[in-house]
Amino acid sequence: MPVVIVRLIPxxxxxxxxxxxxxxxxxxxxxxxxCGLFALHSDGENILLVERWxxxxxxxxxxxxxxxxxxxxxxxxxxxxxxxxxxxxPRRPRQGCDPVTALSGPSPQSALMR
Numbered sequence: 001m002p003v004v005i006v007r008l009i010p011x012x013x014x015x016x017x018x019x020x021x022x023x024x025x026x027x028x029x030x031x032x033x034x035c036g037l038f039a040l041h042s043d044g045e046n047i048l049l050v051e052r053w054x055x056x057x058x059x060x061x062x063x064x065x066x067x068x069x070x071x072x073x074x075x076x077x078x079x080x081x082x083x084x085x086x087x088x089x090p091r092r093p094r095q096g097c098d099p100v101t102a103l104s105g106p107s108p109q110s111a112l113m114r
Contacts, residue, residue, distance in 0.1 A: 001036070002059045004051040011080040018047055021074045028067045034058025064097030 010018045022040050029038045037052035053059040062068055 002053045002056055004059070006049040008047040008049060009080045010047065010078055014078040015042065015044065015047070018075060018078050021071060025067060025071050029062070032062055032065060032067065035062070
């Protein structure tokens with residue numbers, strides 16, 4: 001049962017916009033097969049995303065889903081920094097789906113999932 005914990009650092013003044021992205025898209029993620037938990041916690045500065053998937057396959061399917069890519073793309077301009085520090089890797093075209101490729105975009109999860 002994979003668990004993913006992601007720390008998001010919104011750009012100044014973007015916290016509510018980041019929360020709005022999840023408000024709009026989290027219900028779709030909750031409907032994905034194997035999603036046991038997809039929850040946000042915020043202290044007003046940082047946002048923690050906690051995910052629990054029933055299997056590694058379910059997590060991999062999520063990483064290849066249009067929901068994941070919509071979240072990743074919507075968050076990209078709203079974040080101050082990559083979630084675990086360092087530079088964001090260059091975005092690669094999405095062809096088929098490989099979870100590493102899915103995470104190579106401006107994802108809040110990219111640094112934590114590798």
